[in-house]
Amino acid sequence: MNAQLEAKLKTLPRNPGVYFHKDAAGEIIYVGKAAVLRNRVRQYFQDSRDKDIKTQALVAEIFDTDWVETESEIDALFLESEMVKRYMPRYNILLRDDKSQMFVRIDMKSEWPTVSFTRNPADDNADYYGPFYNSYALKKALRYLRKVFPYFTREPKPGQSRLDEDLGLSPRREDGSEAYKANLRKLVSYIKGNRKQLANEIEQEMKTAAGLHEFERAAHLRNKLGHMRELQRRVMFGDREFLDISKDKALVDIKLLLGLDKLPTRIEGYDISHMGGTNVVASMVVFTNGVSDRAEYRKFKAKLQQNDDYANMYDTLLRRLSPKNITAWGMPDLLLIDGGKGQLESAIKALDERGVTVPVISIAKREEEMIVHRTRSCIDATYLDGLAHAAQEGIDVQQSGEFYVVNLHPGQRNAGSHSRNLRAGTQVYPHTDVVKLFQRIRDESHRFAVSYHTVLRKQKQTESILEDIPGIGPATRKKLIKTFGSLRAVKAAPEAEVAALVGQAKATEIKKFL
Known part of the structure; x- marks a missing residue:
């Protein structure tokens, strides 16, 4: 470690943030995030016995380090992900197992939207938030957020266990779909970085409820605020609210x-x-x-x-x-x-x-x-x-x-x-x-x-085949694709299912042609 870097490390703050390791030429070779910048960055230069060969090679090349502070650890993951995608540091590729980004998927157009994770966003009318590079941290963060903003991880069905509802992890279906979607919009707002605004709104709701003597609701909102403050210390993903551009x-x-x-x-x-x-x-x-x-x-x-x-x-x-x-x-x-x-x-x-x-x-x-x-x-x-x-x-x-x-x-x-x-x-x-x-x-x-072009091209290829079937018009083609999802699914579907959708005569013609 050179003397200039050694002196610089002494000025590291105890705040969370994102750090940038650079080589002698000034090129960024690694981007990381930390709950406490001072502790995390200095770890690289401590005893190397517990470091693998790749990490030792990284440390050997570090000539300088810069960092950007964030207000909390919850701000760091998105920023880290974006900086990795912008600079593509070679050691991020060498040292990471999850090389593709992770997105949060929410299908708000469903009656009971679910929250899930995917590496490959599709053009399926769902909303995608991300990308995030650290899938472990992202999933951990959403687990904690679920206590504040309960959500479904799979579509609820009659007779299904309601343990998650009793634990406060899933919404109560008795409250209705619209109330659930309003809660999900708050979750999305939090992911986008509007934490302060949300906290102020919840606090105002709590005071209003207390003023109306709705003490049970006020206590529920108070618990939400407590969980949000706990997130400041425990979870890790990012937003743009506190980034000093x-x-x-x-x-x-x-x-x-x-x-x-x-x-x-x-x-x-x-x-x-x-x-x-x-x-x-x-x-x-x-x-x-x-x-x-x-x-x-x-x-x-x-x-x-x-x-x-x-x-x-x-x-x-x-x-x-x-x-x-x-x-x-x-x-x-x-x-x-x-x-x-x-x-x-x-x-x-x-x-x-x-x-x-x-x-x-x-x-x-x-x-x-x-x-x-x-x-x-x-x-x-x-x-x-x-x-x-x-x-x-x-x-x-x-x-x-x-x-x-x-x-x-x-x-x-x-x-x-x-x-x-x-x-x-x-x-x-x-x-x-x-x-x-x-x-x-x-x-x-x-x-x-x-x-987007690929999606349209595939749709057009499917439509062109269906257009060749005598007696099958645009409305029927649209109904088939909307119901079954693809031409392959139409081919695989039993004739009785197709007949229930478009009638027996058309179903017979479609199956015969395909």
Whole structure:
């Protein structure tokens, strides 16, 4: 351990938070979370007899350590997960067994919604919250939260044991489905980071109940508050409520590079996905305070099927910036378009048509270069203009007509059109954090668009087969898919089940054809 790091470790706080181990070149090689930063981080540099070989190798490379404090341990898991996804430190991959993220799934559209966990979110109308990297901590946290906000882990059935209800872990069905869903919305609000607001609401409800002499209800609410305070000491997962975004160097650097008036707290990323102009879709992903905000994601199905990415991007931004959607979703602080000059010009055209002023840039896939229009990207180009005329180490700014082409990683090469990491040497560039954040947003918008396109393509393949069956119209096809879920399930279903749904004559024709 070098003297500078040794001195720095003495300043570690006793608060919870997320820490970043770096090597001699300044690259982040490991991201972790801690209930007490001082204790957890210093453990790495204590007697190595209990450490495995991989951990010893990590410690040998640590040259510097930084950290971000959070108000409680409950704030740390989401932040840790997002930082791992942004920086992809190599030792996080080596030292972790659960390499894919975990999501919390809640099917709010069911009569009695259930809370479960999954690694592969599906397009099934359920709500997904995450991602979280530490599945053990996530499940432990939800177990504790269940005492405060009781929920079902499986759909209740008549005659089923009510032990969980008696223990206060599941809601009482006598209270009704709507009361249960209202309780679940509080759980979701807590997961999203509104802990303080919820605590204030519950405390106010408790005082009101006591004032009305409803002492049993007041005692119940008092117990909820007690459990919530206990969570502060015991559970681990994250939210964005207490993150000091001024410590996120990527956001600070973006503000500097683009001459923004304020930190870009809401960044929206867009991508188009289709196959030869069919099943054209677009994705909108949202990053709030530098981390993905999955609840704000939106997807667009193109009204006009065309093999024209420029036109598709224009239509998507035109719909996004409609007065109705601006009112419902708010305004972004920065738009990030996946593509080159053509896609950027299409987005600018949509902004001009809507009369909206929002900073907009694009990221070209080939070399991961940032494309900025000098006068129409709604930014202050003073800083970029200075870089274009005065070389600065680690940044390459070229002017191409009215466009700036900004390379924040000169000398590094991309391995593919959607590579998650630039192939590089040991040099660390001044705006590496910006590159990592932009890559993270671009990759997430690509993933979200492709997943939606895949769902539509599969649905279309199923529909095209059913369309060939004589006498089977759109309403019958929709009823079959809604009931059985897939063409394979229709094939496997007994003819009597199909007949009960669509009638014997149609069932006979369907089974005969399939």
